Amino acid sequence: MLLLCCLTGCKPTLDQLPEQQLIDQALQGNGAAAVRLAKKREQQADFSAALNWYQKALDAGITTELAAFIALKQQQHGFLATAAYLEQYLQQQQALNAAEVDLAAEYGLWHHVTEQIKSPPQRSNASCSLTLQPVVQSRAGSRQLQLLQQQWQQDPQLSALSVCFLPEIRVNSTELQCSHQVKQRIQCQYQVLMPFVAKGGFSQLLLVAGEGNANYNNGIVQLAQSSSFEVFRHEFAHILGFIDEYSLTTQVAQAECNSDKIRPNLLTDKSQLESYLKYWQLQRHQVQLHPVDSCNQAGKQAYAPVRALSFMRSHEAEVPDLYFQLMQKVLTRPELIMPVQYFYAYLARQQQDWRSWALLMEQAAKQGYPDAQESLRKAVTIPTAP
Missing domain, CATH: 1.25.40 (Serine Threonine Protein Phosphatase 5, Tetratricopeptide repeat)
Incomplete structure (x- = not known):
């Protein structure tokens, strides 16, 4: 040729x-x-x-x-x-x-990009015990967020909770830099969200960004942009104080299993039962203690208050009726849930940014968080040294 x-x-x-x-x-x-x-x-x-x-x-x-x-x-x-x-x-x-x-x-x-942000269905502000601020770093995260919100609305239990979602905030991926590492906890540059957190209007951040293991820490629900609704439901429960019913890491187990804090779904010893019943205003017949692996690494036998396999032990399992009731009870005292502003105040303190510390601590105090109110009482003026 x-x-x-x-x-x-x-x-x-x-x-x-x-x-x-x-x-x-x-x-x-x-x-x-x-x-x-x-x-x-x-x-x-x-x-x-x-x-x-x-x-x-x-x-x-x-x-x-x-x-x-x-x-x-x-x-x-x-x-x-x-x-x-x-x-x-x-x-x-x-x-x-x-x-x-x-x-x-x-x-x-x-x-x-100029495409419009789709706002989720909204309750009146008066019915919001807890408000989440979603953040995404890509279109995939935005799409997954919309799907998760739809599934939330379709869930007969979660949709009945006094929880609200604000319209998503879009942050450039090159700024937020959420990791994409399979089987590793997702990490992002959370500091870049400081201006949004300081404005207030919500108590928890919901990030749908990156890939890897979802987690909850210090007022931030971190989901992968492929996380299922079951994973979201599990991580959301952590906001309300629910603890994993599978074996915790040694560090977490030492902290949680030796604490005298009364968790909704975990007793670190059978002797806690009476205090548990009194705190949550439950009757003895409502609780059926069942051994779980949460505190194995702390050398303790922990107990869940239900016998059924729960979504805190396996993501795909159901939310037991007792757990749904406990979720509602937690949301009657939302001021006891640590707001994300309190965590960001801690970050500001690390940077010796006392002006931001005061602003963020005031935001947390306005939500009724006792530790924030106490911190402000101790700080008569903005401190100039740690």
Whole structure:
């Protein structure tokens, strides 16, 4: 075919060019040749070379291959590195086409996106014992949040709780930087949320961002952007003081199992039963003690107040009726739930940012949190030293 083209004067196609000629053309700025090489290297599983040729195609103006390049880059370098690259790339463009805006949303570069935020169904403020502020760092997180809120509304137990969700806040993934590590706890740069927390209007943060193990700590529910409703339900219960009924880590077990705090779903000793019944205003027949593994690492036998397998032992299990009643009881005293502002006040104190400490502590105190009120009483003036 190449000989025939030479005799007749026709120009060979890229597919007909020898490898070296294809490379030469790509190096001379032929974007189509670079794309051809990128596809070949990707098929050969030479991903580093494929990325290199895709980049040369983009440099030559073949922007239709941006999505393919970005997908391969995420596969090789991860979500956050890809988002950082995409942010730099988009900043160099004078105007974005629809495909580029779509990629910006997928990678949480929200300053390039104008799509509207869908607000969840709202209760009146008077019926909100607990208000959650959702935060997302990508479109996947936003979609999953909407799904979780729909499932919440459809759940006969949780939808009956006096809990409200505010419209989501979108934070650029390159700022929030939530991790994407399978089987590891998700970690984010929570400090960047300080301005939102300081404004108040909610008591808990709900992050649907990153990938890995969901968790709850210090007023922050951290879900993966693929977390199921069952995982959300489990982590939400931690806000209300419910403890895992499977074996806790040694550090957590030592803290929780040696505390005299009365938890809704855990007795660290059978001798706590009378105090438990009195605190939660329950009758003896309502409680059936069942051994659970929570305190194994602390050398103690703990007990759950129900015999049935619960969602605190297995995410997919049901919420026992007693646990639902206890959730409602906790929400009658929401001021005893630590607000996230109290945690952020602690972070501000670590930075010796006393002005932010006072503002955040005041927000926590306004919600009735006793420890915050006590801290403000002790601080007659804004402290100037630790």
